[in-house]
Amino acid sequence: MITDTDVTVDSPLIFEHSRPGRRGVLPPRAPEVDLAALLGAENLRSEPPKLPEVDELTLVRHYTNLSRRQIGIDVAFYPLGSCTMKYNPKVHEAAVQLFADLHPYQDPSTAQGALQVMYELQRDLGEITGMDAVTLQPAAGAHGELTGIMIIRAYHASRGEGEQRRVVLVPDSAHGSNPATASMAGYQVKEIPSGPDGEVNLEALRAELGPHVAAIMLTNPNTLGLFEERILEIARLTHQAGALLYYDGANLNAIMGMARPGDMGFDVVHLNLHKTFTVPHGGGGPGSGPVGVKARLAPFLPVPVVVKQGETYALDYDRPQSIGQVRSFFGNFGALLRAYAYIKMLGAEGIKKSAALAVLNANYLKELLKAEGFRVPYDRICMHEFVAQPPEGIKTLDVAKGLLEMGYHPPTVYFPLIVKEALMVEPTETESKETLEQFARAMGEVIRKDKEWLEHAPYSTPVRRLDEVQANRKPKLRWGG
């Protein structure tokens, strides 16, 4: 199919452009050396790598055309719930450039500026979340979760309760990564049902708590976009049972600068710098998932931790109770720089204001969508996101596909699992009133289309409706050529 964007569906892979001997650049001829003597014969390839051989123009066109088929935050509104697709300020790239020539094997004495950034970022993230100590190592949110739960496991083990506490409690509205994390860390997962108000059911929680519970993983505001108003009572009950309270930071954008997980009674938090702190994301990274903990858990943080000794910054590896290193080097340093730049440019007041605007935007959009005919099952003042449903008889999947035709990335669909035909919408603070209004009109337009149009949308995208079932049952994961 040829589309009006002059990109064909069948645009070849870079390997299909390859012709023997074609080159983009001709590097200067290097002096002949004996590679086997230099690197060790066992490290040499027996045959050259199968790299594509293309000229420079073909290369440029190939990737430029692919990039034109993307929908991203720089192209269009991207209201993906719980993903915080906020604008990634371009000025942050300048900050990153300043550190571009740094190497992780450099002696710390020659990288004091980089260590200072990391030290201050640890401190700032601790301040924002109400935590006493922070590690910047985890490479993404789920990695942060795993690190956090491993810290909790090490804590219980240090008190001789490792064998006894085998269960992690997770609400039924949780992000799927929470039970996956607990399971990966060797825990049994027990689900806590939500009450009719969409919050954790306290009675159900009480019934499950006991000396066998290691932790509860909570998102606040939760995935319905609702603030858990009984959080202090939840924290009290959790600690009374000897368990720890884990904060999934996916939704921190709603409360950043306004309220702190540490003050609510949380013991461990992970953050997503690629959501809340404007680091670009999508396409699998690179993300960054720092973990903050209360003082009693600090000895278990991964090594190294950046410390300040007098006026010198250093990497501290001497932590005998540490769970060890969870990533090579010091985390995704580029992501850390962007988050640092964001925090310093916004300042305390700016961070507060961004949370307020995120909440205002979500509530405004919720009301606009209700006016267009969408249903909102837990309809009260929401935080940074909300969950809607299309009118009776219209499928959420069809709404999502119709939105693609309108040029928008759809919201998160079919999540949280406790709402049927869920559409989870998070506009973020960086969208204008006009954008929200245009989006609401597009949503309204989609649900007023006839059934035939809805079932076959989208029409003018590079690919039409994909066969998701076959793609899952019989995935083609590599090029056959």
Added chain:
Amino acid sequence: MKYPDNLRYTKTHEWVLLEDDGIVTVGISDYAQDALGDVVFVELPEVGEQVDAGEGVAAVESVKTASDIYAPVSGEIVEVNTDLTDQPELLNTEPYGGGWIFRIRPDNPADVEKLLEASAYREFAESQ
């Protein structure tokens, strides 16, 4: 939507058949397969595993969601439907036949009697 009378059901949408040999066969109801949509993957329990009633023992993934399958009664897993590994769609096409998931030797066969009858389950499912 079909709710065969010879089966018992759970509120988590499993169906249960007590066979003549005292073994219990378990699958998911027609209502459940319809709600899940096209099933793309089934994670089976291990034969020989001892399970408790209400314990998550298998998982079913569809395009839009993933869902645990709970043991309706306590007992030992004696057989699993390995056809589902290559043909997960059997859950959609034959929920009460080729789409069975696992078989349990119940600790107490009378536990099956405590599960919902077809009429009660139908009422429950249709009120969801």
